[in-house]
Amino acid sequence: MHVTIPDIFTFFRMICAVVLPFLTPLSPAFLIIYAVSGVSDMLDGYLARKLGQSSAWGAKLDSAADLLLYTIALSLLIPIMRAILPGWFWWLVGVALLLRLACYFLSAVKFHRFASEHSLLNKLTSILIFPAPFFMRMNFFVWYAILVCLVSCCAAIQELGIHLRRPTTGTEGEEE
Numbered sequence: 001m002h003v004t005i006p007d008i009f010t011f012f013r014m015i016c017a018v019v020l021p022f023l024t025p026l027s028p029a030f031l032i033i034y035a036v037s038g039v040s041d042m043l044d045g046y047l048a049r050k051l052g053q054s055s056a057w058g059a060k061l062d063s064a065a066d067l068l069l070y071t072i073a074l075s076l077l078i079p080i081m082r083a084i085l086p087g088w089f090w091w092l093v094g095v096a097l098l099l100r101l102a103c104y105f106l107s108a109v110k111f112h113r114f115a116s117e118h119s120l121l122n123k124l125t126s127i128l129i130f131p132a133p134f135f136m137r138m139n140f141f142v143w144y145a146i147l148v149c150l151v152s153c154c155a156a157i158q159e160l161g162i163h164l165r166r167p168t169t170g171t172e173g174e175e176e
Helices: 006-023 030-048 054-082 089-111 120-129 141-165
Strands: none
Touching: 006 030, 006 054, 030 054, 054 141, 089 141, 120 141
């Protein structure tokens, strides 16, 4: 295994994620480390393409780093969001999660592996989710959270349609 420059940025994001639980959520230090992790996420993909260092292992490492970062960040931020967001909002979150799980289940059954589409709606969902901690103290956060959830639902519905239409052999989507 050869460690590339993009892989170093991905490892750095993982380190940032592990540091977050030691910081007060939404504190300046928390938001700086969170922001730095986001910049590293943008840079690793950009550098992988620019330097011709894309690899299947790097793509899996990137997905693992994203999962680690978002799992830790969400575990720290959900208690704050529960105090801010109305009760019915969590039903919308549940619908979004069920749709996303349906995508993963369908890809596992149909393609015998994890497949996630890099559609424009999925990318938009990621772009909208990332700045959420910076907006949590803003008056418009409830509306912002609703928008993110609705876009996420649309992205999952779109992905379900893609998985349903795609033949079982060929070029199924792959997490990058």
